[in-house]
Amino acid sequence: xxxxxxxxxxxxxxxxxxxxxxxxxxxxxxxxxxxxxxxxxxxxxxxxxxxxxxxxxxxxxxxxxxxxxxxxxxxxxxxxxxxxxxxxxxxxxxxxxxxxxxxxxxxxxxxxx
Amino acid sequence: xxxxxxxxxxxxxxxxxxxxxxxxxxxxxxxxxxxxxxxxxxxxxxxxxxxxxxxxxxxxxxxxxxxxxxxxxxxxxxxxxxxxxxxxxxxxxxxxxxxxxxxxxxxxxxxxx
Numbered sequence: 001x002x003x004x005x006x007x008x009x010x011x012x013x014x015x016x017x018x019x020x021x022x023x024x025x026x027x028x029x030x031x032x033x034x035x036x037x038x039x040x041x042x043x044x045x046x047x048x049x050x051x052x053x054x055x056x057x058x059x060x061x062x063x064x065x066x067x068x069x070x071x072x073x074x075x076x077x078x079x080x081x082x083x084x085x086x087x088x089x090x091x092x093x094x095x096x097x098x099x100x101x102x103x104x105x106x107x108x109x110x111x112x113x
Numbered sequence: 114x115x116x117x118x119x120x121x122x123x124x125x126x127x128x129x130x131x132x133x134x135x136x137x138x139x140x141x142x143x144x145x146x147x148x149x150x151x152x153x154x155x156x157x158x159x160x161x162x163x164x165x166x167x168x169x170x171x172x173x174x175x176x177x178x179x180x181x182x183x184x185x186x187x188x189x190x191x192x193x194x195x196x197x198x199x200x201x202x203x204x205x206x207x208x209x210x211x212x213x214x215x216x217x218x219x220x221x222x223x224x225x226x
Contacts, residue, residue, distance in 0.1 A: 001159070033213070042200065042216040043157070058213075092156050100145045100204050102214060104156035 002027050002095050004105035012111045018081045021108045023093030028073035033102065034066070037090040046091075049076045083112045115140045119201050119217035126224045129190045134220045136201030137183040146184050147214065148177050149200040157200055191224045198222070 003026040013019050023032065034046040046066055047055040055068040069077045080087050090109050094102040116139040126132055138146065145164055149157035161170040163179040170177045174195060176187045186199055198221045202214040 004156075042218040043202075043214075044216075045213050048213070094156075097159070099162055101147055101159050101162050102157075102202075103159060107154075107156045109154070 001097060002029065002103050004093055004095065004103060006093050006105035006108050008108055009106060010109040010111075012113060013083050014113055015084055017083055018079055019083065019110060020077050020079045021091050021093070023076045023078070023105060025074045025095055029095040030073070031096060032070065032076045033094045033096070034068065034076075034078045035092040035094060035104075037092060037107070039088070043092065046078070080110065083110070085112045088112045115203055115205060115215040117201055117203055117215050117217035119199075119220050121220060122218070123221045124223070126188070126191050126222065128192055128224055128226050131187070131189045131191070133188070134186040134199055134222070135183060136186070136217055138201075138203045140203045140205050140215070142205055144204045146179055147202045147204070148175075148184070148186055149202065151198045151200055151219070160199075188222065191222070193224045193226050196222055196224045 005024045007022045032049045035043040036046050037043050045058050046061045047057045047068055049055045049068050049070040051070045051073050065081050067079045088111050090107040092107045093105045096102055118137045120135045145162050147162050148160040150160055151157045161177045166181045168179050174189045178185045198219040200219045201217040204214050
C-alpha cells in the first residue's frame with residue numbers, strides 16, 4: 001500500500017481566502033483522487049487528477065473553486081478558493097491500489113470562520 | 114446512479130457482544146465492494162475488497178460477506194479498540210467506465226469495556 005502525506009493536517013482560515021493542500025505519495029501513481037468529507041457525512045469525490053492533463057471534476061465541483069495541480073506522478077495540490085464556512089470539511093487525497101481499492105492520506109481539516 | 118446505504122448509523126456494544134453492520138447497494142454491475150475503518154481525525158483505512166456474491170473475507174475479529182444486494186461486516190467479540198466508523202463503498206463494473214468509489218455514510222461503532 002502507498003504512503004500518502006498531506007499538508008496541512010489542519011488549518012483555520014478566514015472567509016474569502018484560499019488555501020492550498022499538498023499531497024505527496026511515496027510511489028509513482030497514475031491517478032490521484034481528491035475527496036471531501038463534510039461533518040457527519042461520508043466521502044464525496046471532488047476530482048480525479050492525472051499527470052499531464054486537466055483534472056476531471058465531479059458534478060457540483062468546478063475548477064474555479066477547486067483548482068488542482070498534478071505536476072508529476074507523486075504529487076498533487078488542491079486549492080480551496082474564496083472560502084466560506086460551508087467549505088469547512090476534511091479534504092482527503094487518495095490513490096488506487098492494484099485491485100481497485102483506495103488508499104487515503106490522513107486528511108486536511110479546514111475550518112473557515 | 115450508484116447508491117450505498119449503511120445501517121445502523123450508530124452502534125453501541127459491550128465488549129464481547131458480537132454484532133453485524135449492513136451495507137446495501139444499488140449499482141449497475143458490481144466490480145468491487147470495499148470496507149474501510151476510519152478513526153476520528155484520520156483518513157479511512159482499507160480493510161477488505163469483495164468481488165462476488167458468496168465471497169467472505171476475515172481479519173482478526175472482522176468478517177465481511179457479500180450477497181447480490183448487500184454486504185455485512187460482522188464483528189465477533191469486539192474490543193474497545195474496534196471502536197471506529199466503518200465505511201462501505203462500491204465500484205461499478207469496468208465496462209461502465211466509471212471507476213470511482215461511491216461511499217455510504219458509515220456506521221459508528223462504540224465498544225464499551
